[in-house]
Structure formats: C-alpha cells, structure tokens
Amino acid sequence: MKFGGTSLGDAASVKHVADLIHKHVQREYKVVVVSSASSGVTDELLTMCEESLKDETRIADGVNALFERHINMAKASIENGEHLDSVLIILNSLKRELEKLLHGIYYVKEVTPRIRDYAASFGELMSTPILWGCLNSIGVKAEWLTGWDAGIVTDSNYGEARPFIELSKLQLRSKLQPMIDKGVVPVVTGYIAKSQDGSITTLGRGGSDYTATLIAAALKADEVWLWTDVDGLMTADPKLEPSAKTIEELSFEEAVEMAILGVKKMHPRALEPAMVDNIPVRIRNTFNPDNQGTLITSKPMEGKDVVKAVTVARDVGLINVQGFGMVGTPGTAARIFQVLGKASINIMMIAQTVSESNISIVIPSKMLMKAVSLLETALLGTDLVRSISYESDVAVVAAIGSGMKGKPGTAARIFKAVAGEGVNVRMIAQGSSELNISFVVKDVDCEKAVRAIHREFNLGR
Numbered sequence: 001m002k003f004g005g006t007s008l009g010d011a012a013s014v015k016h017v018a019d020l021i022h023k024h025v026q027r028e029y030k031v032v033v034v035s036s037a038s039s040g041v042t043d044e045l046l047t048m049c050e051e052s053l054k055d056e057t058r059i060a061d062g063v064n065a066l067f068e069r070h071i072n073m074a075k076a077s078i079e080n081g082e083h084l085d086s087v088l089i090i091l092n093s094l095k096r097e098l099e100k101l102l103h104g105i106y107y108v109k110e111v112t113p114r115i116r117d118y119a120a121s122f123g124e125l126m127s128t129p130i131l132w133g134c135l136n137s138i139g140v141k142a143e144w145l146t147g148w149d150a151g152i153v154t155d156s157n158y159g160e161a162r163p164f165i166e167l168s169k170l171q172l173r174s175k176l177q178p179m180i181d182k183g184v185v186p187v188v189t190g191y192i193a194k195s196q197d198g199s200i201t202t203l204g205r206g207g208s209d210y211t212a213t214l215i216a217a218a219l220k221a222d223e224v225w226l227w228t229d230v231d232g233l234m235t236a237d238p239k240l241e242p243s244a245k246t247i248e249e250l251s252f253e254e255a256v257e258m259a260i261l262g263v264k265k266m267h268p269r270a271l272e273p274a275m276v277d278n279i280p281v282r283i284r285n286t287f288n289p290d291n292q293g294t295l296i297t298s299k300p301m302e303g304k305d306v307v308k309a310v311t312v313a314r315d316v317g318l319i320n321v322q323g324f325g326m327v328g329t330p331g332t333a334a335r336i337f338q339v340l341g342k343a344s345i346n347i348m349m350i351a352q353t354v355s356e357s358n359i360s361i362v363i364p365s366k367m368l369m370k371a372v373s374l375l376e377t378a379l380l381g382t383d384l385v386r387s388i389s390y391e392s393d394v395a396v397v398a399a400i401g402s403g404m405k406g407k408p409g410t411a412a413r414i415f416k417a418v419a420g421e422g423v424n425v426r427m428i429a430q431g432s433s434e435l436n437i438s439f440v441v442k443d444v445d446c447e448k449a450v451r452a453i454h455r456e457f458n459l460g461r
Contacts, residue, residue, distance in 0.1 A: 001031055002190060002212035005039035006229040007286040008127050011076030017227075018077070018134040020289055021185065025140055030180050032215055033142075034190040035131050036208040037123025038073075041066070042191075045098075049111045049119045052102040059102045067095045070126045077130060080137035087133040091126060098122050113158035117192075117202045124189035124208075132187045142185040147211055148194035150186065151175045151218075154201045161201035163193065163214055165273065172218035180219070188215065206267030213281065217273035224274055226266070227286040232294030233258060233266075235459040236310045240447045243460030246293070249300040250308055254402055255281075257436045261311045261398040271296065306410055307457040308401040310450045316348065317368030318394045318426060318440055321359045321375065323385035332384060333359060339378045345371050349396060349438060351429050360427045362440060368392055394426060395446040398438040399453050405434040415439075417456035421448040 001024075003017050024031055048062050071091055078084040101119060105111055111119075125146070132144035151171025154161035176186050190208025195201050203210045209226055216224045233255065236244040250258075252275040259268040266283070274281050275298065284293035326332045333352065336359060340347060349362035363371055372390050379385040397418075404410045411430070414437055418425060427440040441449050454460060 001225045001227060002034040002208055003036060003131075003286065004208065004226070004228045005036045005041070005127075007227050008036065008131065009039045011073045013286070014073060014077040014131055014134050017131065017286060018138055018140070020227075020286065021135060022138055022140050025185060031185050032176060032180070032219065032221075033131070033135075033185060033187045034208055034212040034215065035124060035128040035187060036190050038070070038127050041123040041126070042120050045119050045122055046116060048102060049105055049116060052105040053109060053111060056103065056106040059099060059106070063095060063099050063102065066098075067091060067126075070130065074130045074133060078133040078137045080133075083133045083136045087129045090129045094122060094125055114199055117158045117161075118200045120202050121189075121192040121200045124192050128187055128189045135185065135187065140185055141183055142187050143179060144187040144189075145175070146189050147192045148200075149175070150188045150215070152193035152211065152214065154193045154195050154203070156195045156197070156199065156201065158199075158201055160204040161193065161195065162269075163203070163210070164196075165214070165217075168193075168214060169218035169273075172215055176215065176219060204267060204269075206270065209267040209270035210273075213270050213272070213274040213279070216279050217277040220277065221279055224279060224281045226281065226283045228283060229286065230283075231285045231288055231291045232283045233309070235308065236450050236454050237312060240312065240450045241310070241454045241460070243454065245460060246291075247308055248292075249295045249297065251300050251402055252281075252296055252298055253433070253435055254308060254400055255296045257398070257400045258309055258311055261313050261396065261400065261436065261438065304403070305457070305459075306401055306403040306407055307399045307414075307453065307459065308403070309399075310453045310459070311398050311400060312446050312450060313348070313396040313398070314443060314446070315365045316362050316394060316396055316440075317365045317371075318391040319361050319363065319368070319372060319375065320387075320389045320391075321361075321379065321385055322357060322387045322389075324357050325382070325384040325386070326359070327356045329356075329384060332356075335378070336361065336375065339374050340371055343367075343370065343374055345374075349427070349429050349440075351427050360440075362394075362396060362427070365392060391426070393443045394440050395443045396438055396440055397446055397449045397453070398436045399457075400436045402435060404437070411437055413456055414453055417452040418449050421445075421452045423449050423452070 074087045135142040152168045190211040232246040234244045238244045259266040281296040345367045352359045423445040425439045430437045
C-alpha cells in the first residue's frame with residue numbers, strides 16, 4: 001500500500017490511513033506501507049533551498065513553521081505518549097539537520113542537484129515516522145525504514161535516480177521479508193533512496209509509486225495499491241470534461257501512455273517493476289475505500305472501447321525547424337537530439353514531413369527558450385536550416401486505447417470530431433504500437449478538443 005501526499009495532509013487523514021491499514025491487517029493481509037511526504041511539503045523544501053541562497057535571516061522561521069505543522073500533526077494523531085515521544089525525538093533531530101543544511105546553502109551560495117535531493121528527502125523523513133507512530137498507537141506492530149535502509153540503491157542521477165533493480169530487489173527481500181514473517185508492518189519512505197556512494201537520491205516526482213512497485217516485485221506481492229485522492233484513472237480530466245468516468249480496468253501499456261501524456265497521479269516508470277513481474281496495480285481513493293478504483297493488469301478484460309481515455313499535457317512548447325537543406329541529408333534529426341540531449345532537454349514528441357524540409361518537436365515549456373537558443377546556435381547559419389520558430393501557447397492532446405490497434409478509421413473519427421469544434425491541429429504523431437494518437441493544438445483549444453473526442457467515443461456513458 002502506497003499513500004500519497006493528499007492522503008497524509010493532516011492529522012485526521014493520518015489517523016484515517018492508519019485505521020485503513022489496521023483493518024487490512026486484522027483481515028490477515030500481509031501489508032507493506034510506503035509513505036509520501038505530506039502534500040506540498042517537497043515543493044516547500046525546494047523553495048526554502050532557493051530562498052536560503054539569498055537570505056539567511058528567514059531560515060529559522062521557515063524551518064520552525066514547517067516542523068511546527070508536523071509536530072502538531074504528530075500530537076493530534078498519536079495517542080500513545082511513549083510512541084509520540086519517539087516520533088518527536090526524530091522530528092527534532094531532523095529539524096536541526098535541515099537548519100544546518102539551509103545555513104550551509106547560504107554560505108556556499110549553491111544548490112547542486114545533490115543538495116536538492118538531500119533537502120527534498122526531509123518530506124518523507126518527517127511524514128513516515130508520524131504514520132509509524134500512529135499505527136503503533138492503535139496496536140499495529142510496525143517499523144519505519146528509509147528507502148535506503150529497506151535496501152533501494154540507485155545511480156547518481158539526482159532528481160531522477162534509477163534504482164539498480166536486481167540489487168535493490170535482493171536487498172529489499174532480505175530486509176523486509178523477515179519483518180513480514182514476524183507479523184510486523186514495514187513503513188517505508190517513498191521517493192528517496194541512496195546511491196552506491198551513500199548520497200541521498202530521489203526517484204523523480206511520483207517516485208513513491210516506484211518505491212511501492214519495486215518493493216512489490218521484490219516480495220512477489222499479490223497486488224500493489226496506490227492510494228490517492230481520486231477513485232482511479234479517469235477517461236479525461238474532470239476539470240475539462242465533467243462527464244469523465246473512472247476507468248475500471250486497463251493494460252500496463254495503456255496506463256504508461258496515460259502517465260507519460262498528462263496523468264499526474266502516476267510516475268511513468270513506476271509501473272515497470274510490476275509489469276515485468278506481472279503484479280496487478282490498483283489505484284484507489286483513500287477517502288472512498290469501498291470503491292475498487294482502477295485495476296492495471298497485463299491482460300485486462302476485453303472490451304469494445306476503441307479509445308479508453310483522452311489526456312492533455314500542458315506546459316509544453318513547440319519548435320519548428322525548417323530548411324530545404326535538410327532534404328536528403330542524413331543525420332539532421334540526430335543532430336537536433338544531440339544538441340538538446342547534451343543540455344538534458346527531453347523531447348516529448350517529434351514529427352517530420354515526408355519532404356524532410358520540416359521537423360517539429362515538443363518539449364517542456366520551462367526549457368523552451370533554452371532549447372531555441374541552443375538550436376539557433378548549432379543550426380542557423382548552416383546550409384541545413386533556414387529558420388527556427390517556436391510556439392509557447394500549445395498543449396498536447398492524446399487519445400489512448402489498445403482498441404485502436406488495427407482499427408481503421410479511428411484517426412479520421414478523432415480529427416473529424418476536433419475539426420467540428422473549429423480546432424486547428426498544429427502537429428500529429430502516432431507510433432506503430434497504435435496505443436495513442438497525439439496532436440498539438442493551441443492551449444486555449446485543448447478543452448474543446450478533449451470534449452469532442454470524449455463525446456465521439458462515448459466515454460462518459
């Protein structure tokens with residue numbers, strides 16, 4: 001069971017989560033718990049790092065406010081005095097450690113990726129002991145562990161560290177299985193681990209999902225339950241399409257596409273350990289636990305749905321590279337990838353005309369101007385490229401569903417529906433897997449496009 005930040009946002013939520021775990025333990029489930037930081041805390045910690053570069057005087061106030069919230073949460077959720085004292089000792093030690101870190105940032109005037117990961121780790125290091133204390137206070141035998149104490153080892157790619165899967169699985173099994181066999185519930189920090197040299201690393205946003213599926217694979221679990229604040233994956237964002245429904249079942253491949261293309265409730269890489277070991281993943285609502293949520297499996301029930309969901313990726317930018325010199329010249333796309341890859345700029349989507357005179361790419365909007373500048377420096381003034389233009393006010397809309405495979409006319413239905421709403425499509429991409437059809441529209445038009453596709457395929461039924 002993994003619990004997200006909104007499930008651990010206040011004392012009442014922590015007590016609710018502890019009761020939920022307790023009920024499953026009483027039913028003789030063997031449970032491992034993975035805890036995220038409380039909602040918003042990771043962002044708060046990273047902001048504190050940046051502010052500490054400029055102003056040392058506000059460090060104490062910021063740290064005091066953050067820990068006061070967590071201390072109050074602990075006091076309100078842990079009824080047993082002995083367990084509360086243990087948690088307060090941990091929190092006060094973490095408080096001193098964070099203060100030292102932030103003062104160090106002020107003096108060295110630098111926040112490296114390594115330091116950012118170290119700072120970000122405090123979110124889970126605060127929330128997990130509170131949940132552990134709450135569980136023990138209601139009679140659940142539990143022990144809390146950091147991700148590295150549990151056995152997760154990663155590379156040193158700070159901010160998006162990748163676990164060494166087989167080594168981590170071996171160590172997780174060795175550490176956690178004996179605890180489970182003794183009837184103890186391990187409560188593990190999500191999102192954070194350590195590299196082989198002992199530095200704290202993070203697995204990327206939503207990395208607690210990754211922690212949970214990796215542990216599940218190591219222990220050969222029956223299922224992974226990702227508890228969040230919604231009933232499961234939806235056919236569309238309900239803020240854009242009010243008739244959106246919860247998807248009962250879908251494949252790992254479909255779920256990965258949804259995660260990559262705009263669904264923020266899931267880490268795209270998180271499903272890989274479960275997929276490899278064929279462990280079903282269920283996304284459930286902490287605050288509506290009777291709802292079975294969305295089940296993700298290798299072989300979902302066969303249905304008639306051609307399209308299962310419509311997603312949107314906003315905060316993206318579109319770059320167009322044009323030039324007749326690219327026609328018949330091998331390696332142009334590779335050069336674009338090389339220029340952007342060296343700057344760690346991820347290309348989300350690419351399309352090229354058959355004439356080879358135009359290449360369009362989509363990247364995260366925060367990297368747009370840097371990417372344009374790098375490409376202009378590398379390509380303009382050569383015989384290859386005549387112009388490089390960009391658009392910042394765009395969004396990627398994607399129709400997703402394994403039912404599109406080998407189904408003639410699906411793309412025609414999608415674009416006819418979108419055109420019927422007067423929406424102009426700026427770029428189109430579809431892989432040979434036929435799992436999704438993605439296209440770029442103006443950001444102001446994405447809601448109309450989503451609703452048109454949702455209606456065309458009757459996803460709100």
